[in-house]
Amino acid sequence: MSSASFSTDVYLDRLSRVRAAMEERGVDVVLLSVGHDLPYVTGYLAMPLERLTMLVLPLRGDATMVIPRLEAPRVVEQPGAFGLLPWGETEDPVELVAKLVGGAQSVAVGDQMWARFLVDLLPKLPSARFSRAVDVVGPLRARKDAAEVAALTAAGAAADRVAAQLHAGEIPLIGRTEAAVSADISARLIAEGHDIVNFAIVAAGENAASPHHHAGDRVIMRDEVVLCDFGGTMNGYCSDITRCVYTGSAPTTEIADAYAVLHASNAAGYEAGRIGNDCQDVDRAARKVIDGAGFGDYFIHRTGHGIGMEAHEDPYMVEGNAQPLAAGHAFSVEPGIYLSGRWGMRLEDIVVATDDGPVLLNHADRSLVTVEA
Amino acid sequence: MSSASFSTDVYLDRLSRVRAAMEERGVDVVLLSVGHDLPYVTGYLAMPLERLTMLVLPLRGDATMVIPRLEAPRVVEQPGAFGLLPWGETEDPVELVAKLVGGAQSVAVGDQMWARFLVDLLPKLPSARFSRAVDVVGPLRARKDAAEVAALTAAGAAADRVAAQLHAGEIPLIGRTEAAVSADISARLIAEGHDIVNFAIVAAGENAASPHHHAGDRVIMRDEVVLCDFGGTMNGYCSDITRCVYTGSAPTTEIADAYAVLHASNAAGYEAGRIGNDCQDVDRAARKVIDGAGFGDYFIHRTGHGIGMEAHEDPYMVEGNAQPLAAGHAFSVEPGIYLSGRWGMRLEDIVVATDDGPVLLNHADRSLVTVEA
Numbered sequence: 001m002s003s004a005s006f007s008t009d010v011y012l013d014r015l016s017r018v019r020a021a022m023e024e025r026g027v028d029v030v031l032l033s034v035g036h037d038l039p040y041v042t043g044y045l046a047m048p049l050e051r052l053t054m055l056v057l058p059l060r061g062d063a064t065m066v067i068p069r070l071e072a073p074r075v076v077e078q079p080g081a082f083g084l085l086p087w088g089e090t091e092d093p094v095e096l097v098a099k100l101v102g103g104a105q106s107v108a109v110g111d112q113m114w115a116r117f118l119v120d121l122l123p124k125l126p127s128a129r130f131s132r133a134v135d136v137v138g139p140l141r142a143r144k145d146a147a148e149v150a151a152l153t154a155a156g157a158a159a160d161r162v163a164a165q166l167h168a169g170e171i172p173l174i175g176r177t178e179a180a181v182s183a184d185i186s187a188r189l190i191a192e193g194h195d196i197v198n199f200a201i202v203a204a205g206e207n208a209a210s211p212h213h214h215a216g217d218r219v220i221m222r223d224e225v226v227l228c229d230f231g232g233t234m235n236g237y238c239s240d241i242t243r244c245v246y247t248g249s250a251p252t253t254e255i256a257d258a259y260a261v262l263h264a265s266n267a268a269g270y271e272a273g274r275i276g277n278d279c280q281d282v283d284r285a286a287r288k289v290i291d292g293a294g295f296g297d298y299f300i301h302r303t304g305h306g307i308g309m310e311a312h313e314d315p316y317m318v319e320g321n322a323q324p325l326a327a328g329h330a331f332s333v334e335p336g337i338y339l340s341g342r343w344g345m346r347l348e349d350i351v352v353a354t355d356d357g358p359v360l361l362n363h364a365d366r367s368l369v370t371v372e373a
Numbered sequence: 374m375s376s377a378s379f380s381t382d383v384y385l386d387r388l389s390r391v392r393a394a395m396e397e398r399g400v401d402v403v404l405l406s407v408g409h410d411l412p413y414v415t416g417y418l419a420m421p422l423e424r425l426t427m428l429v430l431p432l433r434g435d436a437t438m439v440i441p442r443l444e445a446p447r448v449v450e451q452p453g454a455f456g457l458l459p460w461g462e463t464e465d466p467v468e469l470v471a472k473l474v475g476g477a478q479s480v481a482v483g484d485q486m487w488a489r490f491l492v493d494l495l496p497k498l499p500s501a502r503f504s505r506a507v508d509v510v511g512p513l514r515a516r517k518d519a520a521e522v523a524a525l526t527a528a529g530a531a532a533d534r535v536a537a538q539l540h541a542g543e544i545p546l547i548g549r550t551e552a553a554v555s556a557d558i559s560a561r562l563i564a565e566g567h568d569i570v571n572f573a574i575v576a577a578g579e580n581a582a583s584p585h586h587h588a589g590d591r592v593i594m595r596d597e598v599v600l601c602d603f604g605g606t607m608n609g610y611c612s613d614i615t616r617c618v619y620t621g622s623a624p625t626t627e628i629a630d631a632y633a634v635l636h637a638s639n640a641a642g643y644e645a646g647r648i649g650n651d652c653q654d655v656d657r658a659a660r661k662v663i664d665g666a667g668f669g670d671y672f673i674h675r676t677g678h679g680i681g682m683e684a685h686e687d688p689y690m691v692e693g694n695a696q697p698l699a700a701g702h703a704f705s706v707e708p709g710i711y712l713s714g715r716w717g718m719r720l721e722d723i724v725v726a727t728d729d730g731p732v733l734l735n736h737a738d739r740s741l742v743t744v745e746a
Contacts (some may be wrong), residue, residue, distance in 0.1 A: 073583035089675045113488035210446035289581045
């Protein structure tokens with residue numbers, strides 16, 4: 001739905017680069033369904049429903065999009081890129097896909113394709129070896145071109161404006177529930193230009209120690225950390241930012257000292273986001289600061305994830321990922337410190353690796369701002 | 374996120390019925406990830422992210438939920454129903470799942486599980502036969518109990534209130550874009566009690582001939598059909614309703630006559646929604662009316678889908694589905710007539726099959742109401 005649209009030339013170029021990657025990896029055919037690999041190469045985002053939409057993309061020969069007949073009118077055709085094969089309500093789309101795959105041996109399937117369709121394909125393609133299409137398409141999607149960086153920059157600026165409203169006290173906190181503040185932030189993301197809101201985590205006090213806390217009925221009080229992690233999709237590209245604020249008055253020394261460590265960790269991760277480093281170097285740099293301050297056991301997740309058409313995508317900033325950073329890699333740097341049952345904090349920006357070093361896409365105040373209301 | 378919560382007894386009972394269905398179908402282990410089979414048996418809806426959450430449910434022995442460590446605090450534990458196995462950021466969760474599956478031969482996987490995880494499991498479970506968990510859990514989920522019917526009834530009533538606002542002219546149409554009306558309807562679904570909006574199709578004039586049209590920049594004019602198909606999730610259960618209105622003045626004879634056929638088709642589908650009939654009988658009854666009026670080629674989709682925790686789920690009202698209707702089956706009846714490039718119309722209600730005959734969950738005016746503004 002909220003998918004970027006480019007000229008046909010862009011899709012033809014991307015398809016050509018996908019085919020080059022297929023050849024390099026020995027992949028005969030790529031199958032793309034729900035998820036964002038499909039719009040990356042066709043401009044069309046499949047509806048996540050039980051009716052199968054699937055692009056059958058062979059190394060050589062024409063690509064075909066198998067699509068429910070009633071959804072076919074939604075597709076903007078890209079001449080030369082792919083053909084449409086609409087199926088009727090009483091046909092078996094998996095059979096159509098299997099015929100198009102034919103005798104192909106090495107079949108790469110999209111990450112988020114529903115497993116039911118792969119289960120149905122297995123007996124129809126008994127000699128096929130299956131692999132993950134993300135290994136073919138992911139490295140291409142990970143390197144954003146200028147238009148994509150511009151879209152991410154615009155989405156980041158819109159999220160920054162909401163963060164600034166939070167800092168300015170325009171989003172009242174004390175006495176409201178997390179859920180009410182989450183709805184307020186969501187409305188502001190839309191008002192600032194996002195097409196959809198992907199998440200708006202609001203976690204107060206002890207709830208902030210659960211990194212993916214779902215905003216609930218907990219009422220925000222004075223003198224606590226409120227963690228706000230929010231983002232949406234704007235013109236097909238995502239924002240994602242985390243800022244913590246302190247309610248009522250100045251934070252305690254314990255909180256202020258921990259936050260200083262967090263802030264330094266975020267800065268170290270950003271600095272490490274440069275060409276010549278691996279993805280895991282970003283994680284190591286951010287983690288080293290937190291480890292050094294004695295909070296290592298309380299930083300319980302990786303430092304970041306790639307971002308683009310999806311809020312989470314390749315490359316991941318995690319120990320064990322030795323993939324070298326390249327120009328156009330866009331990713332989050334989001335260290336956190338979580339003391340179970342007490343408090344939590346996280347500081348997140350989006351960074352793009354460029355030939356001139358890391359570039360921040362978020363500029364909202366990174367300090368632990370006190371919000372009085 | 375928007376998942377119903379029941380007492381632990383409800384989940385224990387459902388797990389016991391799933392195991393009985395597994396035994397009947399010769400399934401050794403069920404794997405449930407994203408999608409709604411997981412919350413049906415545990416109360417927990419997995420986050421649709423690249424970090425794997427998966428319930429490993431063996432026919433005998435304890436069920437285990439493999440879950441990212443940072444998401445584990447989100448789970449409401451149900452003592453006796455399942456254990457938690459949190460995994461850290463540098464562990465391989467697929468390996469953990471494979472160990473739990475062990476030597477099981479017949480493995481049923483959840484419909485919406487990401488294919489990437491099945492691709493990763495295939496080489497780790499070389500002797501397993503894979504099937505679809507929906508064939509085990511789906512028939513149980515399809516038969517709603519009293520609490521579930523009550524939730525669907527409440528969601529339907531909330532959607533009806535928005536339809537009534539549309540009919541009353543409280544949602545201005547003429548001169549606004551489809552997208553603006555869609556946003557208006559979405560806000561009203563929330564105001565009437567839905568937790569999330571799943572879709573709000575608004576399709577004017579020729580756009581209504583595309584059944585899954587995405588509301589866009591098209592400005593609504595006088596003297597045309599506007600098709601509105603909307604629904605959301607409220608306390609974990611879905612609404613889904615379609616009403617068409619005519620703008621400005623009375624519809625043309627062509628439109629009025631076609632709508633009379635549509636209305637009769639909807640009524641025939643509802644009447645056929647009774648125990649003793651098969652699912653396909655609902656489709657046949659609705660289609661017969663449209664065929665008889667000469668519009669058969671323009672009714673290009675099945676008549677309906679099951680509804681519950683998901684907007685589309687088993688059972689489907691489609692030719693070829695000879696499954697007998699049973700008490701507690703909840704489904705849509707939504708015939709349509711679509712003249713490509715000219716106009717389209719659809720009339721949709723939710724119906725529950727009961728021992729006392731079909732019961733409508735929508736009561737909004739079914740006529741083609743004229744909206745003057």
